[in-house]
Amino acid sequence: MTHPTSLPLARSAAEHPFVFERAFNTFDPAAVDRLYEPGAGFVPEHGRLVTGPDRFRANDAFLRLRVPIRVAPRHTYVVGDLALLIVDFVIEGVAAHGDGVRVEGTATDVARRGPDGFWRYVIDNPFGGAGPPATP
Numbered sequence: 001m002t003h004p005t006s007l008p009l010a011r012s013a014a015e016h017p018f019v020f021e022r023a024f025n026t027f028d029p030a031a032v033d034r035l036y037e038p039g040a041g042f043v044p045e046h047g048r049l050v051t052g053p054d055r056f057r058a059n060d061a062f063l064r065l066r067v068p069i070r071v072a073p074r075h076t077y078v079v080g081d082l083a084l085l086i087v088d089f090v091i092e093g094v095a096a097h098g099d100g101v102r103v104e105g106t107a108t109d110v111a112r113r114g115p116d117g118f119w120r121y122v123i124d125n126p127f128g129g130a131g132p133p134a135t136p
Contacts, residue, residue, distance in 0.1 A: 007031055009118035013083035014076040016111050016119045025068045029060040036121045037112060043125040062103075066096040074106070081113040082122075089126065 007023050010016040016035070023031040033056050036042070041049045044058035068091070075086040090104040108128035111119045 007034075009034070009120070011117060011119075013078050013085065013111055013113070013119050014073065016083070016121075017071045017073045017085060017087045017107075017109075019119075021069055021071045024063065027063045027066055029056055029063055032059050032063065034120075036124065037114070040121045041123050042121075043123070043127065046127060049123075062091065064096065065091065065101055067091050067093040067101050083111045083113075083119065085109040085111055086128070 007019065007026070010019045020032070020035055023035055036055065039051060040055065041051050042055040042058055043049050044061070050058050070090050070092075072088040073085065074088060075084070077084040085107065087107040087109065088104075089107060090102065092102045092104070093100070095101045105127040107124070107126045109121060109125060110123040112122050113119050
């Protein structure tokens with residue numbers, strides 16, 4: 001496992017998805033969690049936004065599969081210190097439990113450049129707008 005601090009954070013918004021890919025592929029939840037602002041949200045399934053320790057646990061559930069992710073950014077839109085990232089991804093392979101896994105989607109994410117110059121997620125929505133609309 002790679003030590004989390006050995007993975008540099010993104011200095012550009014366009015680089016952030018690739019930094020996420022490298023962190024995810026360590027299968028270390030602490031490495032992934034470094035890529036989020038402290039109050040950031042993660043949407044592990046449609047209609048459910050989690051933050052803090054729940055965000056950490058939800059990401060860890062994906063990481064426990066021990067299947068790497070591949071990302072293919074489509075668009076990066078930056079206004080000031082905010083960025084909208086549209087990123088195709090696929091998690092595919094044989095999981096730690098021995099079954100085949102394929103999880104794919106198009107993420108619709110929001111990242112912010114912090115005072116330190118590094119980009120971190122504010123909202124990580126891996127499945128974007130796919131699926132049923134959220135009920136109010």
